[in-house]
Amino acid sequence: MQQHKENIIVQWIVWHFFEVPRFLFSVWKNYMAFGLDFFSAPLLLSTLFSPWRRYGWAYPRGFNIVEYANTFVSNMFSRMIGALCRLVLIVAGVFVQIIIFLVGIIVILLWVLIPFIMIGIIFLVIQS
Numbered sequence: 001m002q003q004h005k006e007n008i009i010v011q012w013i014v015w016h017f018f019e020v021p022r023f024l025f026s027v028w029k030n031y032m033a034f035g036l037d038f039f040s041a042p043l044l045l046s047t048l049f050s051p052w053r054r055y056g057w058a059y060p061r062g063f064n065i066v067e068y069a070n071t072f073v074s075n076m077f078s079r080m081i082g083a084l085c086r087l088v089l090i091v092a093g094v095f096v097q098i099i100i101f102l103v104g105i106i107v108i109l110l111w112v113l114i115p116f117i118m119i120g121i122i123f124l125v126i127q128s
Contacts, residue, residue, distance in 0.1 A: 016111075016115065017112065020111060021108060021111065021112060024104075024107060024108050024111060025108070028100075028104035028107075028108070031100050031104065032097065032100055032101065032104070035093065035096050035097050035100050036093070036097065038093075038096075039089055039090070039092065039093025039096065040089075040093075041089075041090055041093045041094070044086045044089055044090050044093075045086075045090065047082075047086070048082075048083055048086050048087070049079050049082065049083050050079070050082055051075065051078040051079050051082050052078050052079070052081040052082035052085060053082075055078045056075055056078060057071045057074050057075055058071070059071050059072075
């Protein structure tokens with residue numbers, strides 16, 4: 001039984017340029033999913049104009065225009081507060097998703113470029 005032995009340089013190239021970037025993409029995808037789940041943007045969008053914390057007032061049974069208007073204004077105010085709070089959370093979630101996306105790109109690019117950066121630094125040190 002013969003074992004296949006690869007050169008350590010080939011093993012390092014496979015690890016550095018294939019295995020670790022695949023792992024970093026997996027981690028990046030998990031962070032993106034976590035950010036989306038943490039801020040619940042799809043749920044917030046689907047309930048954008050729902051009353052804040054389900055605060056709502058029941059309309060009066062009889063015909064009392066003042067009570068009816070008071071209840072209508074209170075319910076609309078609760079919906080506006082709900083929409084405002086949800087919009088703030090949606091904007092924060094989008095901002096966090098953009099940051100996670102950009103940081104992921106930077107990390108993966110830096111990882112792939114590290115050997116070339118190190119070679120460039122070595123050449124600069126040798127030349128000076």
